[in-house]
Amino acid sequence: MSACKKIMMIFPHPDDESFACGGTLALCRERGQETCLICVTSGCRGRSGTYDISCREKLARHREQELGRAAEVLGISRLELFRYPDGSLATVDRQELSEKILHVILDWKPGVIITFPPDGVTGHPDHIATCHATTLAVEQAERTLAAEEYPDLYYVSIPHYYDHCSDKGPQPAVPITGKVDISGFRLQKGEALRAHLSQVYSVNRAYPGVIDGDFGVIGCYEYYTLVRSKGQPVNPKRGKEAIPLIEF
Numbered sequence: 001m002s003a004c005k006k007i008m009m010i011f012p013h014p015d016d017e018s019f020a021c022g023g024t025l026a027l028c029r030e031r032g033q034e035t036c037l038i039c040v041t042s043g044c045r046g047r048s049g050t051y052d053i054s055c056r057e058k059l060a061r062h063r064e065q066e067l068g069r070a071a072e073v074l075g076i077s078r079l080e081l082f083r084y085p086d087g088s089l090a091t092v093d094r095q096e097l098s099e100k101i102l103h104v105i106l107d108w109k110p111g112v113i114i115t116f117p118p119d120g121v122t123g124h125p126d127h128i129a130t131c132h133a134t135t136l137a138v139e140q141a142e143r144t145l146a147a148e149e150y151p152d153l154y155y156v157s158i159p160h161y162y163d164h165c166s167d168k169g170p171q172p173a174v175p176i177t178g179k180v181d182i183s184g185f186r187l188q189k190g191e192a193l194r195a196h197l198s199q200v201y202s203v204n205r206a207y208p209g210v211i212d213g214d215f216g217v218i219g220c221y222e223y224y225t226l227v228r229s230k231g232q233p234v235n236p237k238r239g240k241e242a243i244p245l246i247e248f
């Protein structure tokens with residue numbers, strides 16, 4: 001009964017959830033699946049778009065508000081803010097971060113957990129650190145949970161992230177093994193991206209036009225790799241056939 005599974009996502013920055021999984025989150029809401037998002041930092045670095053916010057603390061609170069609006073658009077049931085400093089996660093003790101994630105996993109008991117892959121999609125150190133801490137947390141959760149409660153762990157990829165950029169991302173660390181059809185939820189994904197208005201520069205890089213309400217660049221699929229299931233690592237393989245459709 002996959003339709004009953006609770007879906008938990010762990011990402012380091014406000015906006016990662018909309019970039020990577022906005023359509024999937026909206027689809028889950030439509031199907032009555034509960035969703036939980038852990039946002040590890042509040043994104044206090046980087047430019048603040050058209051807003052004149054020089055204080056990092058103020059920018060973090062502002063981005064939390066934007067994330068709250070995106071969470072409303074996407075119907076996220078539970079939002080957890082860890083409020084680590086943006087850009088710091090590579091220096092945070094992995095065990096400490098994984099224990100915080102573990103605590104939420106054991107409390108909420110998701111059937112599916114989604115985070116970035118070890119390449120971080122963009123190579124961002126916060127993305128990579130979040131991947132490692134989440135993977136460790138899932139392994140640790142299995143020591144406490146009953147076998148039927150073990151969550152499936154997926155990494156999300158954004159293969160079209162650099163389509164509109166002159167630069168390229170790192171080599172993907174894992175092959176994509178499934179895609180979710182979000183064609184009915186492109187509008188919600190676009191509106192969630194638009195909620196992150198202070199991140200206009202990064203939204204415009206991957207999704208030009210979206211901030212202005214043109215959602216033409218938003219594709220019909222979001223892409224995943226199952227890497228752990230039933231308490232065991234899965235060795236993701238990709239044949240020559242088209243990426244299969246999956247549902248959570």
Ligand SMILES: [Zn+2]
Pocket residue numbers: 012013016124127
């Ligand atoms: Zn990010």
